[in-house]
Amino acid sequence: MSIKGTDYYTIDELMAVCMARTIKNGDTIFNGVAVPLPFTAIMLAFKTHAPESIFWSGLLAGLNPDPPFLPPTSGDSVMLHRANPILHLHQIFDLAMRGELDRIFFSGAQIDKYGNLNNTLIGTLDNIKIKLPGGAGSSHIGCFAKNYTIWSIRHDAKVSSKGQRVFTFVESVDFVTTVGRRTSTRNRDELGLMGGGPDCVVTNLCTFDFDPLTDVMRLKTLHPGVTVEEVLENTGFEPVLSDTIVETPPPTKEEIALIREIDPMNTRKVGFSRSALEKRYDF
Amino acid sequence: MGIHSSKDKVCSLSKAVSRIEDGSIIAVGGNLSAREPMAIIREMIRQGKCNMHSIGGAHGVDIDLLCAGGVLRRVQNSYVGFEADFGLAPNYRRMVQQKKVIPKDTDCVAVLMQLRASVYGLPFMPMKLVTGTNILDLHPEYIVMTCPYTGEKLSLLPAVKPDWAIIHAHKSDPKGNIKLHPPYFADLLAIEASQNSIVSVEEIVSEEEMDKIGATVPYYEVTAVVELPFGAHPTSCYPDYTYDRKHLAEYVKLANRGEDVFRKEYLEKYVFGVKSHDEYLELVGGHDALEELTKWNQGTEKWCELLGRNL
Known part of the structure; x- marks a missing residue:
């Protein structure tokens, strides 16, 4: 591994490092669809602080793969490279239903203050404005997994054609695909859910955890150069402000070199805006 | 699952597909951009199949094309899209928004349990x-x-008991024993849960050859086999070939330009414009272009080039 040339890092790399750090050594981890950034984070955790983790490579269900690159489609067989054994997909779902899945990564087209995720539709069931692809396994696994990490590369407020600001982080989602820390009326214990739900959020601006009293997202760290005001401007609800908001702990040069080795095709960068990717952060 | 004891399962594409009745519940094999039974799907559209109901996990071009071709009325899948790479599934999205397709969004785990109930013979x-x-x-x-x-x-x-599992696999023998290489996705479950299954394969081999390589699916679970090399194109069929990302990019681009453009420039060309699977293969580049997709195993550099080539 060469760390030459790693005198800076970019937002995708910082996010991958933040996401990797939500994995504990020995965790069981699964991730499925449309997930180049989580794949990067998981492989990074494996090669750094969490070598004893157990990871099934998405819908291919290969155990602990070591792919030479990350593919543009998460069902590609490169994710079986050095995986052994190759299981049946249902074995992973069975494990999740038994309560033995420690962590999974979910994103959302809309994400609300409690971490409820919408990947199903914008609008209402009777009047669907945008049909989104769907939640894959996130609706049910979100009920079963011990915890999940929420990630979003669209922590922003786009201006719509009607001049309205459209947030990814919203007061309430149009459709709950995956249940977060609570619904508007009941928390997970009251709902009777087995898993603990989301416990951390990694975005292109900052990281959140959740306020233990209200279950609302609590701003925890700011990425270099980001202000609290910028986070608030780009968030459609009022997050709880932690007493000790600090700068996001920077990655190490080794972590950045590893990320570039894990993902030489830069699949992880897909979906980020050009301007976001052009910003270089010094160590 | 239905017991299909005949020892002669070999069938033409058109005859196999003609057996699927309108209104059927179908379980489509493969997932996302991998090992989807695309040649069978194109034939279903050519034959004007309609009013069907799909059940399955995370899928892409297969379900999107079935929507565009007017085959599906209800989609009970957990995901239909092209991931971060190409985004939303344009035809599926359009037809749902126009209320021509009813979304019955489900979850991968729910699909497993409902098919499993059928396998177990439980309600x-x-x-x-x-x-x-x-x-x-x-x-x-x-x-x-x-x-x-x-x-x-x-x-x-x-329980959900699909009328038909529609699968693309690697090899079969004339009896219908199927050899499937991993990843299996949910294909074995889909075949076991369904009343009937059509399996297209890269190659039909002799029973002696199948004895040597070992079957993955017993012949009595299979209704018909059709030999269709590159039958998963434009999706992958590892280890034989990777997916045709360039073709998928063109597909999504045309689909994003609206129903009329997609009909004229994709359906009329690649589905209705060909009389056979062989003609389709010629149209998408013929021997040389398809041969290229088999070269993924020549090394990481070649594999990356095939998956990442400039579009």
């Missing part, structure tokens, strides 16, 4: 409680019961 499967998600609004048939043994709340999901 339903219990599952740890799922609640708080609006997916349940689309599925009033999922109910909650109190476990008579432990008192805990459980979700019950009714």
Whole structure:
């Protein structure tokens, strides 16, 4: 591994490092669809602080793969490279239903203050404005997994054609695909859910955890150069402000070199805006 | 699963597909951009199949094309899209928004349990409680019961028995024994749960050859086999070939330009414009272009080039 040339890092790399750090050594981890950034984070955790983790490579269900690159489609067989054994997909779902899945990564087209995720539709069931692809396994696994990490590369407020600001982080989602820390009326214990739900959020601006009293997202760290005001401007609800908001702990040069080795095709960068990717952060 | 004891399963594409009745529940094999039975799907569209109901996990061009071709009325999949690479599934999205296709969004785990109930010959499967998600609004048939043994709340999901599993695999023998290489996705479950299955294969081999390589699916679970090399194109069929990302990029681009453009420039060309699977293969580049997709195993550099080539 060469760390030459790693005198800076970019937002995708910082996010991958933040996401990797939500994995504990020995965790069981699964991730499925449309997930180049989580794949990067998981492989990074494996090669750094969490070598004893157990990871099934998405819908291919290969155990602990070591792919030479990350593919543009998460069902590609490169994710079986050095995986052994190759299981049946249902074995992973069975494990999740038994309560033995420690962590999974979910994103959302809309994400609300409690971490409820919408990947199903914008609008209402009777009047669907945008049909989104769907939640894959996130609706049910979100009920079963011990915890999940929420990630979003669209922590922003786009201006719509009607001049309205459209947030990814919203007061309430149009459709709950995956249940977060609570619904508007009941928390997970009251709902009777087995898993603990989301416990951390990694975005292109900052990281959140959740306020233990209200279950609302609590701003925890700011990425270099980001202000609290910028986070608030780009968030459609009022997050709880932690007493000790600090700068996001920077990655190490080794972590950045590893990320570039894990993902030489830069699949992880897909979906980020050009301007976001052009910003270089010094160590 | 249905028991299909005939020892002669070899069938032409058109005859096999003609057996699928309109209104069937279908379980399509493969997932996302991998090993989807695309040649069978194109034939279903050519034959004007309609009013069907799909059940399955995370899929892409297969379900999107079935929507565009007017085959599907209900889509009970957990995901239909092109991931971060190409985004939303344009035809599926358009037809749902126009209320021509009814979205019955489900979850990968729910699909597993409902097909499993069918495999087990049971009316339903219990599952740890799922609640708080609006997916349940689309599925009033999922109910909650109190476990008579432990008192805990459980979700019950009714069995779904597809009329047809539609699968693309690597090899079969004339009897219908199937050799499938991993990843299996949910294909074995789909075949076992369904009343009938059509399996297209890269190659039909002799029974002696199948004895040597070992079958993955027993012949009696299979209704018909059709030999269709590159039958998963433009999706992959590893280890034989990787997916045709360039073709998928063109597909999504045309689909994003609207129903009329897609019909004229994609359906009329690649589906209705060809009389046979062989003609389709010629149209997408013929021997040389397809041969290129088999070269993924020449090394990482070549594999990256095939998957990442400039579009």
